[in-house]
């Protein structure tokens with residue numbers, strides 16, 4: 001295993017993981033700077049450091065990718081973040097809109113024994129309170145068949161299983177309209193003009209959701 005990384009180094013690995021997760025291409029310096037709200041020059045310096053530690057592959061003009069070691073390290077940081085989020089909601093009774101910033105700090109405590117005991121204490125959860133899947137200690141992520149709500153057509157139905165957006169204001173809105181994880185919904189109407197949709201809950205209640213909302217929620221579609 002590698003020597004301990006600083007919180008900043010860990011945040012870079014996480015940012016690069018997120019930027020390259022669904023993409024074969026590397027992350028650009030500018031995209032990383034955007035994600036971490038820092039200057040491109042600082043990014044370049046840090047990438048050289050991480051490349052020297054064999055955590056990233058950094059080729060000019062091709063962008064940055066994680067090495068296998070870098071990918072496993074990023075997944076272990078994500079694992080810690082998501083386990084702490086479960087702990088904060090289940091054991092300390094925080095709301096799902098309050099936990100992200102706290103977990104951003106706790107994720108940098110990397111003692112493996114602590115994290116394994118936390119995982120066991122929580123009953124080895126597979127998803128965090130936002131529905132994001134928790135990587136195993138070996139860096140494996142369970143398969144998922146989630147799709148964005150806005151991909152459903154009229155007549156389709158499914159269950160809300162995760163949120164793409166973690167902004168507290170968004171999560172508070174979902175609480176207000178009772179659009180939480182585990183809810184069963186069906187699509188009764190779509191408006192082509194603005195891509196809004198009307199969904200119906202199991203109890204018959206209907207709700208109009210904007211394109212922004214329907215593209216920030218993941219569902220598991222019923223066959």
Ligand SMILES: [Zn+2]
Nearest residue numbers: 085099100103
């Ligand atoms: Zn979070």
